[in-house]
Amino acid sequence: MSERPARSLLLRVRDVAQLPAIAIALALVFGALLMILSSALLGGFDPTLPLTAYQALAVGAFGSGNALVNTLVNATPLILAGLAVGIGFKGGLFNIGAQGQFLVGALSASTAAIAMNHQPALLAIPVSLLAGMAGGLAWGFIPGFLKGFTGAHEVVTTIMLNFVAIHLVSYVIGGPLRGTGPEVTFGRTDAIVAASLPDIIGRNGHLGLLLAAVAVPLAWWLLFRSTVGFEIRTVGASPDAARYAGMHPRWITILTMSICGLLAGLAGAGEILGEVGYMPASYGTTVGFDAIAVALLGRAHPVGILFAGLLFGAMQAGAGLMQVQAGIPAQMVSVLQAVILFFLAAELIVRRVLRVRTAGTGVSDELQTVSRTYGEQVSR
């Protein structure tokens, strides 16, 4: 009797992790073929190149204490923003706007941080983080509100808001908030001093790591143990059923998007306060888009997102060493991400070809309600 729960847990892990693992393995094979092929095209045919490259990737991600910390640092925003996309999935929403919410969160956090540069850190840090969450929340609220009350589909509105965010940041940081210090040689703010997150482990493992560590169990609790989470999932599964049960899908949609925005905004705040140390006017990050991949690979489940974020964080951390040691451009990481997603999306085919028989809890099943509503934006 006592063995049973353990075994069933193992089986559950196998069920859930099997397809993502297959997708990752197939993507690595694809990447290896691409490396060999491109080396052949460039005249230096080298069949062992993938081994060198993947080894460097692994060493760069896990090979030392610093490498591990680097992996965590890279994974943190991916996990937070991944939750921002994943909770949306659970609520029947496709949040492509994590990028914009991330940027606005970073913007408002840095605004608060600059304003509080001469205050004690104990005050400046929480206020700046809160400001980041508030900024992201606002940027998530807008598409939620538009979806709830006008039916404008969140896929389009969040894409548009991503671009509005870019221009908003460019205006605020290039104009009113542009730094005056001697280190400001391009469009950016002054250095953030008081609100800068202190390092807790290693050379650059900042306090922000804890944010992700706290957010994952919180998100799990919210989704699976709280009333709100139940309502979010019900609306995600069927807005009509939710309405019939006396819930208010409109407000739940708005709430869901706001929570998503809050998490993505927190990711942006953590990056600015912990990693970058100032806010640039053109912030070239792709965290918000990578987060979509993280949420899909993690099957929109907080624990899955944790592992997916760690995996992608590790790949980003190791990409530098791979480029130096094997001459493989760091963009290979994006290729791998896309191919992993490809095999996940083509789940049916993968199952058929590899004769995978485990029960399907594919994220695509959950998502179908999301994209099927895409055409309904004009029917309300």
Added chain:
Amino acid sequence: MDAIFDIPVIGLIIQFVVYVIAQLPVLAPTIMAAATPIALGALCGFMNERSGVVNIGIEGMMLTAAFVAWWTASLAGQLVPDLSLGIMGIKLPLLIGLAAAILAAMAVSAVHAWLSISVRADQIISGTIINIFAVGITGYLNLLVSPHSPPSAGQFQALRLPQFVVDIPVLGFLLKSFIGVGPIALIMLISVIVLQVLLFRSRWGLRTRAVGEHPKAAETVGIDVIRLRYRNVILGGIFAGLGGAYLIIEFGSAFQGEMTAGRGFIALAALIFGRWTPIGALGAAILFTASIGLERSIRFAAPEGPLGQFLTSIPLQFYSALPYLITIIVLAGVVGRSMAPASVGRPYERESKAA
């Protein structure tokens, strides 16, 4: 004139119109040049979404096409003779680059079609995959090949209209703006008109609309939904290919990572703003790029007086963000209300019933 200008508010608007008209000859070529790839991207989206397939991967398709155009045209410039047609700078290496770009975008579209139609995977995920993959693979290959890259193969030239045509008042200006452009832009203009007519006046258009609106009904009257969707999505790739190639061999830039810079997404916005019609999308593309053109002209030649003060007091970034804001507003209100009765309202309805 000054008396009119002094009327509060209305005077300001009139001044603005006068300013825009005065700036138009300077702005028109840049607006057209910037609108062309966006309109082409929107045509790609049009082919997809009218037949019921969501495509947010236009950006990735264009980026892939741009890279392929750049690389093959440069290579062809080294390998094949410079056979020239003697008009608009059309020559063999450029045509090879153009053809390769179109084929590449069609190949990407075929993957999108396969995932969306046969696998019945989530279409938005499919588009996301295409975007991420395109950034990765073009960046990867670009870093690998750029050290060995041959010189650019040159670019297409704009059509030169005879002087007496250009000298006709108004009409001459319009002809010069719309016809006095390069070959890809001309193809875009012709495609817009042809597709607009075909959509509403041909069997193909009727079937496409039926498949996009109500595939089940289309199926019952004997239309092969799957085949038509495949065909339209893959053909749509042609336009993404033209759009990507345009950036290289007509606009004349060298390839850079992520050089499409969001044009595929503005194209999506233009398609929505243009109510899923080719002419509407072209109009939206021109309007959107005009907003960005206005930013430039205000920065370099702001009008004098109160109008100038007003225009320069608005942050320049506002003009860049305007297309996106307009799209959100339109999506939330105007389109939503006026689309529904026209039955054009559900272009994304997809129910792959036919297996």
